[in-house]
Each structure stands twice: as C-alpha cells, then as structure tokens.
Amino acid sequence: xxxxxVDLTHGHAHDDHADHGPQGWLKYLxxxxxxxxxxxxLFTGIFMALIGGFMAYVFRMQLAFPGxxxxxxxxxxxxxxxxxxxxxxxxxxxxxxxxxxxxxxGNFLIPLMVGADDMVFPKIxxxxxxxxxxxxxxxxxxxxxxxxxxxxxxxxxxxLSADSTYNLTPLGSTLWVIGVGLEFVAFLLGGINFIxxxxxxxxxxxxxxxxxxxxxxxxxxxxxxMLSVGPLLAGAIMxxxxxxxGTGFYNPATGGDPILWQHLFWFFGHPEVxxxxxxxxxxxxxxxxxxxxxxxxxxxxxIFTIVATGVLSFFVWAHHQFIAGIDPRMANIxxxxxxxxxxxxxxxxxxxxxxxxxxxxTLSTPMLWALxxxxxxxxxxxxxxxxxxxxxxxYFHDTYFVLAHFHYTFFPIAIIGTFAALTYWFPKMFGKLxxxxxxxxxxxxxxxxFNMIFIPLFVLGMGGQHRRxxxxxxxxxxxxxxxxxxxxxxxxxxxVMLGAQFIFxxxxxxxxxxxxxxxxxPWKANSLEWTTESxxxxxxxxxxxxxxxxxxxxxxxxxxxxxxxxxxxEPK
Amino acid sequence: MNRFFEFFEFSWFDSLVEVGSSYAEQIDxxxxxxxxxxxxxxxxxxxxxxxxxxxxxxKPGRRGEYIDGKNKRHKRWITIPHLCVLAxxxxxxxxxxxxxxxxxxxxxxxxxxxxxxxxxxxxxxxQHPGADGELDTPDDIFTVDELHVENEKTYHFExxxxxxxxxxxxxxxxxxxxxxxxxxxxxxxxxxxxxxxxVQCAEICGFGHGVMAAHVMVEDAETHAAWVxxxxxxxx
Numbered sequence: 001x002x003x004x005x006v007d008l009t010h011g012h013a014h015d016d017h018a019d020h021g022p023q024g025w026l027k028y029l030x031x032x033x034x035x036x037x038x039x040x041x042l043f044t045g046i047f048m049a050l051i052g053g054f055m056a057y058v059f060r061m062q063l064a065f066p067g068x069x070x071x072x073x074x075x076x077x078x079x080x081x082x083x084x085x086x087x088x089x090x091x092x093x094x095x096x097x098x099x100x101x102x103x104x105x106g107n108f109l110i111p112l113m114v115g116a117d118d119m120v121f122p123k124i125x126x127x128x129x130x131x132x133x134x135x136x137x138x139x140x141x142x143x144x145x146x147x148x149x150x151x152x153x154x155x156x157x158x159x160l161s162a163d164s165t166y167n168l169t170p171l172g173s174t175l176w177v178i179g180v181g182l183e184f185v186a187f188l189l190g191g192i193n194f195i196x197x198x199x200x201x202x203x204x205x206x207x208x209x210x211x212x213x214x215x216x217x218x219x220x221x222x223x224x225x226m227l228s229v230g231p232l233l234a235g236a237i238m239x240x241x242x243x244x245x246g247t248g249f250y251n252p253a254t255g256g257d258p259i260l261w262q263h264l265f266w267f268f269g270h271p272e273v274x275x276x277x278x279x280x281x282x283x284x285x286x287x288x289x290x291x292x293x294x295x296x297x298x299x300x301x302x303i304f305t306i307v308a309t310g311v312l313s314f315f316v317w318a319h320h321q322f323i324a325g326i327d328p329r330m331a332n333i334x335x336x337x338x339x340x341x342x343x344x345x346x347x348x349x350x351x352x353x354x355x356x357x358x359x360x361x362t363l364s365t366p367m368l369w370a371l372x373x374x375x376x377x378x379x380x381x382x383x384x385x386x387x388x389x390x391x392x393x394x395y396f397h398d399t400y401f402v403l404a405h406f407h408y409t410f411f412p413i414a415i416i417g418t419f420a421a422l423t424y425w426f427p428k429m430f431g432k433l434x435x436x437x438x439x440x441x442x443x444x445x446x447x448x449x450f451n452m453i454f455i456p457l458f459v460l461g462m463g464g465q466h467r468r469x470x471x472x473x474x475x476x477x478x479x480x481x482x483x484x485x486x487x488x489x490x491x492x493x494x495x496v497m498l499g500a501q502f503i504f505x506x507x508x509x510x511x512x513x514x515x516x517x518x519x520x521x522p523w524k525a526n527s528l529e530w531t532t533e534s535x536x537x538x539x540x541x542x543x544x545x546x547x548x549x550x551x552x553x554x555x556x557x558x559x560x561x562x563x564x565x566x567x568x569x570e571p572k
Numbered sequence: 573m574n575r576f577f578e579f580f581e582f583s584w585f586d587s588l589v590e591v592g593s594s595y596a597e598q599i600d601x602x603x604x605x606x607x608x609x610x611x612x613x614x615x616x617x618x619x620x621x622x623x624x625x626x627x628x629x630x631k632p633g634r635r636g637e638y639i640d641g642k643n644k645r646h647k648r649w650i651t652i653p654h655l656c657v658l659a660x661x662x663x664x665x666x667x668x669x670x671x672x673x674x675x676x677x678x679x680x681x682x683x684x685x686x687x688x689x690x691x692x693x694x695x696x697x698x699q700h701p702g703a704d705g706e707l708d709t710p711d712d713i714f715t716v717d718e719l720h721v722e723n724e725k726t727y728h729f730e731x732x733x734x735x736x737x738x739x740x741x742x743x744x745x746x747x748x749x750x751x752x753x754x755x756x757x758x759x760x761x762x763x764x765x766x767x768x769x770x771v772q773c774a775e776i777c778g779f780g781h782g783v784m785a786a787h788v789m790v791e792d793a794e795t796h797a798a799w800v801x802x803x804x805x806x807x808x
Contacts, residue, residue, distance in 0.1 A: 079779045153776040159753060160736040166693065166778055252754025258737060259752065292628070298641035298650065323739070324750045325757050328676040335668055339661040346657045349617060350650040351641075356624040358637030363629070371625060378617055382610040389664055391602045391671025395746045398739065398774040463588040464743025466774045470782040477589070477743065477770045557636035564635055 032122035033538055038108035039429075040129050044136055045100035048091050051140075053498055055088040059470075064484075064491035066471040079168065081470035082151035087143060089154030090176070093272070094183050095136060097414035101279040102187070102225075103132070105421050106194050106218040108429065112529035113212050115203025115547040115569075117539040120196040128189035135182035142175030150176035153468060155265060158250035158258045162242035174243050181236045184229050191222035203528065203569075205549035210568065212527045212553040213302055217282030221275045224310050228271040235264035262324055266317035273409070274313045278306055280373065280417030281348060287370035287424050288352060289554050290525045292359030293564050296554040297351050305351075309344040316341055322393045331390040338388035345381055349374065360557070360564070364523075365439035369420035372447050373412045380408030383458070401461025404454045411450060419446070419504075427518035430511075431534045438507040445500035452493035456486035524565045527553045531569050592744030592769060592790070594726075594762035598671045599746040605667050609660050675747075679760045684725035691731075691738030691751040694780030696771060703800055713803045717786035722796040723766050731757045739774035742788060750775055763790040 031037065054072075061068075062076040069075045076084070107125065111118055119125045143149040150173040152161040161177075164170035198211065198219045238249040239261065248254030250261050289296050296302065318326060318334040352374050361367070383405040386392050396402060419442075427433050465478050472478040472487075521530040528547050532540055541547060547569040555566040583591045583600040591597060628636075639646055686707050688699035698719040702711035707730075713720075721727060731740055733751035741748040742761075749759050773784035791799060 078782050082776065082779070082781065151779070157737050157775070160776065160778055163736075166736050168779055252752075257754075293630075293636035295638060295640050297639065298647060301641070301647075301650070323748050324737075325752045325755060328672070331672055331676070332669055335672070336665055339665055340658075342661060343654055343658055346613075347650060347654045350653055353617065353621050353624060354639075354641060354646075354649055356621070356628060358639055359624075359628045360630040360634060360636040361625060361628050363625075371621075374621060375618060378614060378621075382614045385610050385664065386603060386606050389602060389606060389668035391599060391668040391675065392606060394672075394675060394748055395599050395603070395743075397748055398741075459588070462585055464741075464770075464772075466741060466772045468776045468781060469772070474783055474785040475770045475772060476768075476787075557638050559638050 030126065032118070032126045034107045034111050034119045034122070034125060035429075035536065037125050037129050038104045038106075041099045041107060041132070042104035044133065045096050045104060048095040048099075048136065052088050052091040052096055053501075055084045055091070056494060057498060059084045059088070060491040060494050062470060063472070064488045066473055076470065078470045079148060079151055082153075082468065083143070083149040083169070083172070085468055086151050086153050087139075087149050087176075090180065091139065092410070092414065093154070093276070094180060095139065097276040097410065098183075098187060099132065100418050101276055101283075101414065101421070102218060102221060103128075103190050105214075105279060105283065105425075106190070106222070108425065109212075109529065110194055110197050110215055110218065111201065112428075112532070112536060112540055113215050113527050113553075114198060114201055114206060115528045115541075115549065116197060116201035117541070117543070117546070119193040120200055121193050124189050125193050128186050128193070131182055131189065132186035135179050135186060138175055138182060139179035142172045142179060145171040145175060147172055155269070156239070156261075157265075158239065158242065158261050159252075161261075162239055162250050164243065170243075174240060177236050177240050177243070181233060181240075184233055184236075187222075187225055188229065191226045194219050194222045203547050203549045206568075209299060209303070210549055210552045212282075213285045213296065213299070214279065214282030216303055217278040217285075217306060220306050220310050221278040224271045224278075224313065225275045228268040228275075228314065231264045232268035235261055259321075259325060262321050263317070266320045267314070269320065270317045271310070271313045274309060276413050277409070278309075280413040280420075281306075283417055283421040283424070284352065284370045284373045285355075286525075286527070287366050287420055288355055289556060290424075290523050291362045291364055291367035291370075292356055293361075293556045294355050294357075294359040294554075295556055297354040297357075299552065299554065302348065302351060305344045305347050309341065309348075312337060312341045312344070316388075319388055319390075319393070322390045323397050335388060335390045339385065342381070342385060342388070349378060349381070365434065365436055365443060366420055366424035366523075368440065368443050369416055369423060372443070373416045373420060376408060376416060376447075376450070377412040380405060380410075380412060383408060395464075396461065398467050399461040400457045400465045400467060403467055404457040404461055407454050407457075411454075415446070415450075419443075424523070425529075426511075427522050428529055428534050428536070431518050432511045432514060432516065433518045433522060434511050435507050438503055438510070442500055442503040442507065445503065446497055449493040449497035449500070453490045453497065456490045460486055521567075524563075526555060526565055526567050528568055531567060590744045590765060590767075590769075592742075592763055592765045592767075593746060594764055595671075595675050596744070596746040596764075598674060602667050602671045606664055609664065613657070613660070676759070679728065679758065680726050680762075683728040683760060684722075686728045686730065687719070687721070688730045688732065689719070689740055689751070690734060691740065691773065691777070691784075692734040693736065693778050694773070694784040696738075696740070696773075696784070696786040698786075700800070703804055711804050713800065713805070715803075717771075719771065719786065719788040720796065720799050721763055721788060721790055723763055723790050723792050726760060726762045728758055728760050731759065736777050737775045738777050738784070741772045741774040742769060743772070744769045748774055763788075766790045766792055 058070050058073045061070040147169045150169055152167050160166050167173050241247040242249055248256045250256045250258045315337045319338040322331045518534045549568045553568055557564045558566055581597045581601040583597045584604050685701050690697040695716050698715045700713040701707050702713050731751045733753045738751040745761050747761050769788050771786035
C-alpha cells in the first residue's frame with residue numbers, strides 16, 4: 001500500500017530539484033552527480049592543458065630563439081628549461097589526458113550509455129575528484145616553491161630525482177612525487193566506479209555485447225590502470241623515503257639500484273599509454289559509426305583485440321630501457337613482445353577502415369576529428385616500430401625521433417580524441433549545438449600546424465638531436481642553419497596552433513550565449529544517452545521511464561527500416 | 573644467411589648525420605628496412621582510408637550498407653592484413669636481433685685498446701691507456717670533454733658514472749649507452765672516419781645537462797701517436 005506513494009515522492013524529488021546535495025556553488029564541490037563530477041574533471045583538465053600548453057610555448061621559443069627573452073616569461077635558464085619540459089610531460093599526461101579522456105568522459109558517458117541513474121558509488125566518485133583536486137594543487141604548488149619545480153624529466157629517474165644535492169630542487173621534487181601519487185589514488189577510486197557500474201547497473205536487456213565500445217574501452221583502461229599502478233605507487237613511496245628520510249632504495253652506494261625505479265615506472269608507464277589510448281579509440285568508434293551510418297565492423301573482435309592489447313601491454317615495458325644497462329639478452333625478448341603489440345593495434349585500424357566501407361559519410365566537425373585521429377595515430381603507430389626494434393633504438397633512443405613519435409600518439413589521443421568527444425557530446429553536455437563553420441576552421445588550424453610541428457622534429461631526431469637540451473648551439477653538429485630553421489618552423493607552427501584554440505573558445509562562448517536549444521538526438525545516434533534530455537536531468541531519466549534495451553548500439557542502415565538508425569531502447 | 577643480412581646494411585641518411593663507425597651501416601640499414609616495410613603499409617592504409625572517405629560520402633537517396641563483419645568472407649579483409657603484419661614483424665625482429673647482437677652482445681675479442689669513460693655532473697672524463705696500451709698505469713692520459721681515438725682500431729669502453737645517470741652518445745657512431753653509478757658497463761666501437769664529432773649526454777642529469785657537451789677526435793695513426801706522445805704525463 002505504501003510503495004506507490006514512495007515511488008511517486010521519489011520521482012517528484014527528481015523532477016523538482018537539480019541535486020539532492022548542497023545548493024549553490026557548494027553543489028559543485030560536494031555534488032555526487034556523475035555529470036557534475038565529469039564537468040569538474042573536464043574543466044580542471046582544460047585549465048591544466050592551458051598551463052601545459054604555456055610551458056610548451058616557453059620552451060619551444062627558447063629552442064627556436066636560444067637565449068632570447070620569451071614574451072610572458074623572460075629568459076629561460078637551463079634549470080627552468082628542465083623544469084618546464086618535466087612538468088609539461090607530467091601535466092599533459094596525468095592532469096590532462098587522464099582527467100579529460102578517462103575521468104570526464106568516463107564519468108559522463110558510462111551511466112548514460114548503460115542506462116543507469118548514476119555511478120554505483122557516487123560518494124567514492126566525489127572523493128575521487130576531491131583527491132584529484134588536492135593533487136592538482138600539490139603539483140601546481142611544486143612549480144612555485146623555493147628551488148623551483150622538479151626538473152628531472154617526467155620519468156623521474158633516480159639518483160637524480162632521489163637526491164636534492166643532484167637535482168637542486170629539494171621541495172619541488174618531493175611535492176612532484178606526492179602530487180603524482182595522489183593523482184593515482186584519485187584514479188584508483190574512479191576506476192572502481194567505472195568497472196562496477198558497467199558490471200552492475202546496465203539497463204534491463206543490455207547484454208555484455210550490447211554495450212557501446214567506448215564504455216568497454218574506458219573500463220578496460222581502468223582495469224589496466226588499476227593492475228599496473230600498484231608497483232609504481234610502491235616505487236613512489238620508496239622515492240619519497242629516499243628524498244626525505246635518507247633511505248637508499250635507489251642509491252647504489254647503500255646497496256640500492258637505480259634501475260629498479262625504471263622497471264617499476266615503465267611497468268606502469270607502458271600500460272598507461274593504453275590507459276589513455278583506449279578511451280580515445282572508443283570515442284572514435286562511436287563517432288565513425290554514427291557519421292558513416294554503419295554498423296561497427298566485427299564488434300566482438302574489437303573487444304578481444306583490446307583485451308589482447310591490454311594483456312600484451314604488461315610485457316613490453318623494458319623497450320624503454322634497451323640501452324639503460326639491462327642485460328642485453330633481455331632486449332631481444334622485449335623486441336618480440338613490442339613488435340607483437342603492433343598486431344592488435346593494426347587490427348583496430350583495419351576495423352576503422354572496414355567500418356567506413358560502404359558507409360554514407362557526413363564530414364561534420366566531430367567526424368573530422370575522429371578521422372584525423374585515425375590518420376595521425378597511424379603515423380605514431382608505424383614510427384613506434386623503429387623504436388621497438390632494439391637495434392634501431394640504439395640510435396633513436398632519447399632523440400627527437402622518440403619525442404615526435406609519442407607526440408604523434410599522445411596528441412591524437414589527448415587533443416584530437418578530446419576535441420572529437422567534446423564536439424560530439426557537446427549538445428548532450430550543455431544543451432547547445434556548436435557552430436560547424438567555426439569548428440571546421442578550428443579543426444584545420446589545429447591539424448595542419450600539428451603536423452608542421454612534429455614532422456621537422458622527426459628529421460631533427462634522425463639527425464641525432466637528443467632531448468631535454470635547452471640550447472643546441474653547444475653542439476656543432478646540431479647548430480647548423482638547416483637544423484635551426486626546422487626548430488623555428490616547429491615553434492612558429494606551435495604558435496599558430498595555440499592561437500587557433502581561441503577559435504574554439506570563441507565558438508563555445510558564442511554557443512553558450514545563443515538561445516537555440518539542441519534537440520535530444522542531433523546526430524541521430526543509437527546509444528542511450530541520446531534518448532534523454534540535453535543536458536540530462538539529475539538521475540538522467542525520469543525514474544518511471546528508465547530505458548530498456550533491445551539491441552546493440554550500432555544498428556545503422558538496417559535493411560527494411562525507414563530510418564537509417566535504430567535506437568537501442570526502441571521496442572521492435 | 574650472412575649474405576641475406578648484408579643486404580640490409582646500407583647507409584642512406586648521411587646527409588643528416590655522417591657514418592663514422594664500423595657498425596653504423598648496420599643500424600642505418602635496419603632503419604631503412606623498417607622504413608620501407610612500414611612506409612608501404614602506412615601509405616596503403618592512408619590511401620585506402622582517404623579513398624573510402626571520398627568514395628562513400630553521403631549522397632541523397634543512398635543509404636549505408638549493413639555489414640556486421642561477422643562472416644568469414646568479410647572478416648578476411650582484416651584477418652589477412654593482420655597476418656601480413658605479423659609476418660613483417662618477424663622479418664623486422666630477425667634483422668633487429670642481428671644488429672643488436674653485433675653491437676651490444678658480441679664484443680670483439682682482443683680490442684686494440686680499452687678506454688674508460690666516466691660521466692659526472694656535468695662533464696665527461698676520458699681515461700686513455702697511453703703509450704703502453706694498458707689502462708690504470710702511470711702513463712694514462714686523462715682528458716675532460718675530449719676523447720682521442722685512432723681511426724680503424726677497435727676499442728672497448730668501460731662506462732661509469734660518479735653521481736646520477738648519464739648516457740654516452742656519439743651520433744656519427746650510432747652508439748648510445750647509459751652510464752649507471754655503481755656499475756661498469758662495457759661496450760665497443762670502431763671509428764671509420766677521421767674528424768671531430770659531437771658527444772652528447774642523452775639522459776637528463778640535472779641543471780647542466782644541456783651543456784654536457786664533449787667531442788671525440790678521430791685521428792689517423794700518426795696524428796694519434798703524436799697526440800699520445802705530447803700528452804703523456806711526465807714520469808715520476
């Protein structure tokens with residue numbers, strides 16, 4: 001007798017209040033709503049991207065015009081240069097790629113795509129962002145403490161990172177390790193939610209193979225992260241002990257071993273590449289199938305492929321250490337595993353191409369970003385083969401060839417993949433449609449300069465230019481005019497690319513101020529997030545109208561149907 | 573079999589960086605082998621990709637096809653290329669194994685001389701054997717940031733570090749090896765071209781990493797003998 005009344009009240013509450021928690025600005029600090037937490041991660045990530053981008057601007061200016069004062073920064077000292085490249089890498093990976101791709105889109109999409117009202121553990125989710133927020137403050141503080149920010153490269157190899165008589169940044173290096181450690185804790189908390197929500201909160205009727213690939217990708221990425229981060233957290237604690245209380249885990253004079261850190265770091269560091277790669281690849285699959293109006297080619301093969309990639313990614317770490325002094329026989333084993341990982345990744349690229357075949361392709365802005373991801377990531381993928389072959393790595397290790405290679409993987413992941421996701425889900429997140437014309441200008445003015453930055457850097461790397469050197473005029477072989485003009489081309493292209501981001505900013509402001517509301521399903525897509533309002537209310541759907549799933553998410557252009565799409569929740 | 577592998581020894585980017593050691597061509601050849609293999613794959617993949625994008629643009633009145641990729645006839649469009657990728661991987665692995673073995677694992681016995689290379693923040697110290705050809709004798713010649721070697725002689729080097737990680741890198745020789753405090757790592761090289769070449773530190777080592785520049789002087793026999801004679805420390 002009581003139950004219907006309870007249900008009614010419950011539904012009523014959802015309709016009337018945006019949130020059950022605190023109201024006003026506190027809502028944004030203490031909300032447990034997965035969409036608010038997603039926004040918190042998104043905006044923190046974008047803010048950190050601005051800082052990381054500014055760092056790139058400063059050190060690229062120093063490389064193009066060595067010794068000249070950089071507008072907005074001043075003269076760059078060698079120590080500052082090292083701190084800039086170190087924190088550019090750290091911030092872009094741990095405070096941009098991970099919070100935006102994994103946390104922001106993971107939080108926003110997983111409950112909406114599996115048809116749940118929220119994450120399984122909303123309070124753990126809130127704690128995850130709060131720990132992340134603290135870690136952000138710690139890493140930013142590490143840049144401005146006495147002695148300056150940590151300057152021992154984002155890989156933080158001891159003994160340099162472990163001893164302040166060597167690195168000259170006693171506070172900066174300890175805060176750096178603490179910041180990174182806290183960030184790991186935040187993502188461990190978030191990962192628990194991603195995995196359990198996929199397992200337990202799927203809408204009625206949604207089987208494992210009816211889940212959109214991007215959700216699978218984020219969950220597999222979270223599993224990879226959770227399995228790989230433990231050893232590094234232990235390593236980070238040993239590093240803090242070495243720095244602060246004088247232990248000698250990494251100090252050979254007291255029986256420690258600096259190579260131990262490299263193994264712990266890269267055992268995490270290589271799976272980490274796939275932790276950020278997989279969500280981006282998933283985003284691209286959602287967009288390509290929607291705008292090609294095509295069913296995903298071989299859904300199950302994709303799942304098995306990413307699981308194979310994930311497993312293999314735990315056995316390739318020492319390819320970062322071929323010339324680090326490990327036993328040379330070990331290099332042969334890791335050459336084999338590293339080249340083998342090209343097989344599943346190549347397969348994913350073939351699946352993208354096969355999915356395009358026979359489609360009906362609309363080149364909207366999100367589709368352009370998604371296609372650019374495939375085209376550019378291929379360059380990052382094939383240049384990895386050079387580095388995976390240990391013989392060639394003797395020459396290429398720690399040169400700009402490596403740098404250009406991983407920027408051709410991380411830029412497609414963290415920037416192209418993010419813009420693909422952002423432009424695609426923007427109407428769902430904010431309820432407005434971005435301007436397509438401005439979006440395309442932004443796209444081309446980002447992609448073309450991106451290639452003009454890093455293609456010269458491949459050539460410089462082949463010429464033997466090593467990384468993390470603040471001024472190449474000390475090296476006669478590298479100081480020639482030809483090489484210097486390549487550095488200048490790269491820097492000028494970076495300026496164009498950074499400038500182009502203002503187009504996106506302007507587009508966002510213009511869209512936010514326009515009155516025109518986005519429809520629920522502007523792209524005519526199938527997955528569940530498009531069946532609710534834009535932006536979705538608290539609880540995502542009206543509690544009486546939670547979605548029920550009848551089919552997989554990629555039923556486009558099904559023969560015999562009038563519409564070329566078939567939403568997952570539409571009864572037969 | 574050796575003839576098969578010699579096919580892959582070829583230098584082709586010496587306009588960017590000269591070829592200065594006996595094994596540089598092996599590395600360059602491996603890089604070229606990989607470049608040709610992945611280059612063809614890359615161009616083919618990008619061509620098909622762009623071709624599909626242009627060919628299957630949306631047109632009024634035409635719908636997408638419904639292909640789920642489940643049946644074997646469709647699936648072979650990805651299984652055959654992926655087996656080909658595997659086959660080419662094996663080829664690259666074989667060529668790479670040989671290069672790696674020759675450079676890092678198979679040190680030539682009875683080198684003409686042994687030198688010692690010591691990295692420290694932020695300079696390289698080179699210990700030359702001197703006139704007697706033996707290390708750790710009174711006539712050893714110590715230099716800072718300048719290594720002198722004789723052309724077309726095989727050398728072993730003993731790489732050490734006194735503080736943090738460094739990496740001994742001579743791009744024209746295609747050689748690179750990290751130096752680790754507490755260990756001595758032995759490697760080898762045989763210079764084949766005289767001249768003055770850069771030595772870079774390839775592992776970040778602190779504030780002065782960017783100025784940890786040294787150079788190597790590769791000299792013919794006469795010049796080298798003259799240098800050794802002029803720099804031998806006076807007897808006690």
